[in-house]
Amino acid sequence: MKNIIELKNVTKEYRSGGNTVLALKDVDFDLSQGESAAIVGPSGSGKTTFLQLIGGLDTPTSGEVFINGDLINNLKDDELSRLRNKTIGFVFQFFNLQDYYTAKENVAIPLIISGKDEKKALEKAEKLLGQVGLSKRVDHKPNQMSGGEMQRVAIARSLANNPKVILADEPTGNLDKDNATKVLDLFKEISKSGVSVITVTHDTRISAYFDNVVSLEDGEITS
Numbered sequence: 032m033k034n035i036i037e038l039k040n041v042t043k044e045y046r047s048g049g050n051t052v053l054a055l056k057d058v059d060f061d062l063s064q065g066e067s068a069a070i071v072g073p074s075g076s077g078k079t080t081f082l083q084l085i086g087g088l089d090t091p092t093s094g095e096v097f098i099n100g101d102l103i104n105n106l107k108d109d110e111l112s113r114l115r116n117k118t119i120g121f122v123f124q125f126f127n128l129q130d131y132y133t134a135k136e137n138v139a140i141p142l143i144i145s146g147k148d149e150k151k152a153l154e155k156a157e158k159l160l161g162q163v164g165l166s167k168r169v170d171h172k173p174n175q176m177s178g179g180e181m182q183r184v185a186i187a188r189s190l191a192n193n194p195k196v197i198l199a200d201e202p203t204g205n206l207d208k209d210n211a212t213k214v215l216d217l218f219k220e221i222s223k224s225g226v227s228v229i230t231v232t233h234d235t236r237i238s239a240y241f242d243n244v245v246s247l248e249d250g251e252i253t254s
């Protein structure tokens with residue numbers, strides 16, 4: 032099956048002042064379309080760096096990153112952002128919703144940015160909110176929702192442009208157990224529908240929810 036994400040011998044160094052931090056060392060990783068993976072590891076082990084490289088938000092110091100078969104190393108900024116917009120959805124620990132907009136408007140934003148007309152964008156946003164179980168919250172603003180609801184709005188938003196992969200950095204880190212379970216259930220459903228999900232998580236129940244579990248330690252994959 033086709034690899035949606037492929038990393039070959041990827042190393043990432045951060046240089047600041049006279050210091051060099053080796054955040055990832057010779058990492059190899061691949062994931063087929065529709066497969067899911069959980070990345071686990073202690074704080075500072077390189078998890079966020081790994082997701083940023085997979086998502087084309089940053090480029091490796093050496094090695095190769097392929098997104099949907101395209102080698103991103105040589106893409107220009109605008110080519111990379113186009114590939115990112117059509118291929119990848121992002122979900123964050125602190126939801127990153129716009130406070131002044133309703134749930135429906137938050138989900139519509141990426142659609143409007145990619146050129147869909149406003150009315151159609153809002154219609155699709157409502158449909159996506161239905162899929163994450165929030166039909167009754169479409170006109171609520173973030174401060175009128177629970178953390179779990181806000182994260183489901185963010186997941187609906189990540190699905191707006193029909194991505195091939197969802198990348199989530201500690202998406203349950205700010206949720207109680209019940210809401211975390213709802214988010215993990217939703218990711219499982221999303222990956223069953225053929226969209227790959229890669230998530231960084233501390234949740235110890237992960238093996239029931241993801242096809243692959245990858246451990247990172249000091250920038251190296253240990254299993």
Ligand SMILES: Nc1ncnc2c1ncn2[C@@H]1O[C@H](COP(=O)(O)OP(=O)(O)O)[C@@H](O)[C@H]1O
Nearest residue numbers: 045047052054073074075076077078079080081
């Ligand atoms: N922009 C940066 N500049 C310098 N060092 C960084 C930067 N981002 C991350 N690091 C360092 O790289 C290592 C891995 O960080 P990170 O990927 O954020 O790990 P994790 O998400 O597992 O906590 C850490 O030592 C961190 O301090």
Ligand SMILES: [Mg+2]
Nearest residue numbers: 078079080200
């Ligand atoms: Mg991190």
